[in-house]
Amino acid sequence: MNRDDLIQKLIELAAKRFGRDASALKADDDFFEKLGIDSFQAMELMTDLEEEFDVEIPDYELQGVNTFLKLADVIEPRL
């Protein structure tokens, strides 16, 4: 999976989890603001991502991660 595919997949998973239209989301969107999600929902998304990509994402690596681009930076090295 190349980086663009990964980012697209992240967008699709977030859109699916929170019932949004994936085409309305961009790679550099602040997903907390754009999706209006709280900490509980962020954890749900994290669990989805771990399941989908079969990786473990330590919470502390998500400090300051608020866009799909930054999220890809955390997940990509684990694929």
Added chain:
Amino acid sequence: MSGQGPNGWTRNIVPLGTRIGAWQARLVARRLSRAMRERLGVPAPMAARPAVRVAAPSASFEGRALSWKLVDNAVAQHLEVTLHREPCNEIGTTALGELEQLAAFVRAGAGGARALILHSNRKRGFCAGADLRELHGALVAKYDVGGRGARTRLAIAHEVRGFIDRIHAAFDVLDTAPLTTVAATHGFVFGGGFELALTCDVIVAEKSTRFAFPELRLGLVPGFGGIPRLRRDLGNAVVRDLLLTGRSIAAKRAHEVGLVSQVVARGEGLNVARKVAEQASRFDPETTALAKRFTKPLPREELAREKDLFVEMMASPIVEKALEKFVESKDVRPYLP
């Protein structure tokens, strides 16, 4: 440093000048006269207070934080305990009082139930831990937390000690109940919620479950018996990873390290837990009780040390600042360490 004698007699010897510790707070408070306690603003020690009023054990109970009922399965009856306090079953004084009632019911034989299931019907998860807002509010309202003189530290340590002693007593009853106990978890199983799940013999985790001990970010260690119970069940390396990084792990990882018995699909936790309860109900109750006592001894000494450490830490300015920051935080991710 505390000395540790072989029989525990010298365990609490502390050099003069050491910062006041939990045991000292307890000892001093017990020895204070009523008049002196009033002058210092130190509440009466828990042992001296009227015993917590626990209603007569009942086969069904509807509380504000939890409810329980006896449920028929194909073999016998099991007890289903439902946590249902919004937003995510945070444990404050209300939940504690009801957990004490549950403990009294279990101690009285749990109505003849052969197994117990603990689960939550809140969407966000099993339990997000201690009610930090209530805890902070209570301390701010009661004490001049800005001052943190020796008097304040003593009083806070004493107050926290009472809460911690009560929660440990209730958790210990669940831990050692002579019947099979099953936690059905989903979503957040954090801090005190994780510690509650750890009192159970078997954990059935939905895929959405995340376990974490975020206490270190508050300047604390878990105080409801979590570390001794986790160490009883898992390797120390896993315990250190969870404790020292505060990170959460998903059900799958928890299953891999031996914390979780079964990982099930979202929404299936209770159904699977019922099957576990039914199967456990098939065995002779005395055999079950003996097997449990043999495989799951209560780590009493470690639990006692944890209580002392937690109470001492609670009285520190680091915790005060961390609690304040948590309560006032507008961060959408306050749970992320």
